[in-house]
Amino acid sequence: MREQPSCGCVTELETPRLRLVAWRDEHREPYAALNRDPEVMEHFPALQTREQSDAAVDLWSEQLATRGWSNWAAERRDTGEFIGFIGLTVPRRAMPCGPCVEVSWRLARPHWGQGLASEGARAALAFGFDTLGLDEIVSFTALTNRRSSAVMERIGMRNSGEDFDHPGVPEGSPLRRHCLYRLARSEWQVLNPLSPP
DSSP states (O other), X not given: OOOOOOOSSOOOEEOSSEEEEOOOHHHHHHHHHHHTOTTTTTTSSSOOOHHHHHHHHHHHHHHHHHHSOSEEEEEETTTOOEEEEEEEEOOSSOOTTOSOOEEEEEEOGGGTTSSHXXXXXXXXXXXXXXXXXXXXXXXXXXXXXXXXXXXHHHTTXXXXXXXXXXXXXXXXXXXXXXEEEXXXXXXXXXXXXXXOO
């Protein structure tokens, strides 16, 4: 991964059904509610408090302001409704695959099963490869999280077979073991032949 210069501007992305935008105060409560939903958080060690949710929003907002990309707030274009986050981040913890850039998402339950995570994640991948010039983007999740693994496969990522114990999940937890998916820029260009070389 090459270091990206600070740009002082927030990049926002659009897809046919989504806008990936800078976080606003009105996003905070629905994001906190999403993080209190046991079904949404089924494959995470614990539900999040409002303070934990706000801390994540603060971090991502700072990253968006300083480097132009991070996890964006995701809104539906047809209604303007906030549905969760989708984006690119550098993991805060030391990972076996690090240093790396991860594509990730978390959507509220009413917006599952419509292809929105895949649609937004593809836009994030395009930005990472075509604009930032990243050589590789990864994604990972608990082995139990087949929904997220299915999204990774739909967007063209491949299971690397490099399962690992997530350092942020307590020892003994059934969620500690994670699968690692990878996508190289060369693979992205095969999947997307109009992508810049």
